[in-house]
Amino acid sequence: MLLAYPLSVHAQKRKNLIFMISDGFGMTSEAMAREFMRYGNEDTMNWASTMDTMLVGTSRTRSSSSLVTDSGAGATAFSCGTKSYNGGIGITSDKKPCGTVLEAAKSKGYRTGLVSTARITHATPAAFAAHVANRGMEDLIALQEIGNNTITHSVDLMFGGGRCQFLPKSHDDGCRSDEIDVLELAKRAGYTRLADRDAFDSLDTASVRLPVLGLFAESHMSFEIDRDEKEQPSLAEMTTKALQILDRNSQDGPGFFIMIEGARIDMAGHDNDPATHLRDILQYWEAVAAVRKFVDSHSDTLLVSTSDHETGGLTLGIDPQYEWHPEVLAPVRKSAELICSEMKRMSSDKLRDHVVNSVLPNYLGISDAGDGEVLNILSAATSPTKLCKRMVGQTVSARAHIGWTTGGHTGADVGLYAYGAGAGGLRGSYENTQIGAFLARYLDVSMGSLTKALVNEVTEQHGFSDGSSDSA
Numbered sequence: 001m002l003l004a005y006p007l008s009v010h011a012q013k014r015k016n017l018i019f020m021i022s023d024g025f026g027m028t029s030e031a032m033a034r035e036f037m038r039y040g041n042e043d044t045m046n047w048a049s050t051m052d053t054m055l056v057g058t059s060r061t062r063s064s065s066s067l068v069t070d071s072g073a074g075a076t077a078f079s080c081g082t083k084s085y086n087g088g089i090g091i092t093s094d095k096k097p098c099g100t101v102l103e104a105a106k107s108k109g110y111r112t113g114l115v116s117t118a119r120i121t122h123a124t125p126a127a128f129a130a131h132v133a134n135r136g137m138e139d140l141i142a143l144q145e146i147g148n149n150t151i152t153h154s155v156d157l158m159f160g161g162g163r164c165q166f167l168p169k170s171h172d173d174g175c176r177s178d179e180i181d182v183l184e185l186a187k188r189a190g191y192t193r194l195a196d197r198d199a200f201d202s203l204d205t206a207s208v209r210l211p212v213l214g215l216f217a218e219s220h221m222s223f224e225i226d227r228d229e230k231e232q233p234s235l236a237e238m239t240t241k242a243l244q245i246l247d248r249n250s251q252d253g254p255g256f257f258i259m260i261e262g263a264r265i266d267m268a269g270h271d272n273d274p275a276t277h278l279r280d281i282l283q284y285w286e287a288v289a290a291v292r293k294f295v296d297s298h299s300d301t302l303l304v305s306t307s308d309h310e311t312g313g314l315t316l317g318i319d320p321q322y323e324w325h326p327e328v329l330a331p332v333r334k335s336a337e338l339i340c341s342e343m344k345r346m347s348s349d350k351l352r353d354h355v356v357n358s359v360l361p362n363y364l365g366i367s368d369a370g371d372g373e374v375l376n377i378l379s380a381a382t383s384p385t386k387l388c389k390r391m392v393g394q395t396v397s398a399r400a401h402i403g404w405t406t407g408g409h410t411g412a413d414v415g416l417y418a419y420g421a422g423a424g425g426l427r428g429s430y431e432n433t434q435i436g437a438f439l440a441r442y443l444d445v446s447m448g449s450l451t452k453a454l455v456n457e458v459t460e461q462h463g464f465s466d467g468s469s470d471s472a
Helices: 027-038 071-080 101-107 139-144 182-188 197-202 233-250 262-272 274-298 336-344 348-363 370-379 383-399 432-443 449-455
Strands: 017-024 055-061 111-119 157-159 190-196 212-215 257-260 301-306 412-420 429-431
Touching: 017 071, 017 101, 017 274, 017 432, 027 274, 055 432, 071 101, 071 383, 071 432, 101 111, 101 257, 101 432, 111 233, 139 182, 157 233, 182 190, 197 233, 197 257, 233 257, 233 274, 257 262, 257 274, 257 429, 262 274, 274 383, 274 412, 301 432, 336 348, 336 370, 336 383, 348 370, 370 383, 429 432
Parallel strands: 017 257, 017 301, 055 429, 111 157, 111 257, 157 212, 190 212
Antiparallel strands: 055 412, 301 412
16 A cells, blocks of 8 residues: 555645654653653653654564564665665665665755764665665765765765764774775765864854765764763754755755664664663654754655664563653663773773772662672673673663563564654555655655666675674
8 A cells, every 4th residue: 555645735835855763763662751751740641752742653664584674674665665685775675776765856856865873874874875785885885875876866965973984994093994085085076074063063054065974973973871062963953954954955946855863772772771772762852853843934844753663672661560660760871882881991900899889879870789780780891792781771771670672673563753744644554665655755756767777786895794784
């Protein structure tokens, strides 16, 4: 079944489409954040989040290769309107490049943008502007994103992390496997390049000309709970500035299309780190609120938000108690990622004192830690990093009576949200590919001719090893 427009909306002029992806964000995550915001205040019993007020349906998340998708296949379903296998980026299940809604919009004169708190070459943003056989091929993705591909459709605006992927391996901050300086190529292609918070703040949205490339971290941007606001802009700030720039630069054309990702919601879910998961959700809410404000003043604009999948199998309430405690999350001050990184740099003779006097009371807000909790954190410090993060996160989770079934993704349906002109056309339960079809129909673009043009696109990265990719 294809999604249909209400006749009243179909007849209206359509201009801008803002597509937001809350990576790894399930319905239980929304409930957790909502209850955190209203705990201890009975007067807020009917309070709803900005997401709650625009819920229109659900999205089904399976990929072509599994009932549990990864972000590459999940984002490709949205970008191409077709199923792909886990790990595929802008590519069909038989490994053929597929034209994306962003590329189709660009070819029709729309301005385009990608914003993410992950590396801009990570799976979700990549699936809208690149075509590779494996999501780990980020060297090739970086080149394709700036237009070094068959159809040379560079993205007009990119804000996020991942600067190292644009620098040659001989550079002190480079993480490419080759000596290509993609930042220099971007400069030659006319990109205004931003490397830090100061450059972001000083960017004049009234005069800047596209294209713009802002990379504000070497790899992923910080979790919101760890973010130094003097060093990195927030997702909401990047969103607001991106909309201002695209709006101003699309006045003489059909409009703009942008994909905005709250990426680190997912990564905190992988870590089973509830307080960090929460803070990135709340920041995503702020970004959504900023978009809604934009939509309210632009009647020709639609906001659509959904998730590629749920992460962690989050449960509010663990056996046998019928309860959970949102107040436990309030005093947490650092992510499990940062805590583990810090502990692993500690000498063994200082570790116990650090755990007892800093990690538990100051970082996790646990002032009455039992012997078991102390031993758990000490054991985490000497465990592999992935396990360390989950052990730290689960220490907080146990106190809050929050459970997790996995450190990976689940096959659960996710929420579908919409606001603005045409929102009613999304009411119901849909396959993720149908949402991709909706995006294309809303913009009145077709990906078919682009798919044909991409037949000779290079989708394999020379010397790539599967072991270098992740599965977030």
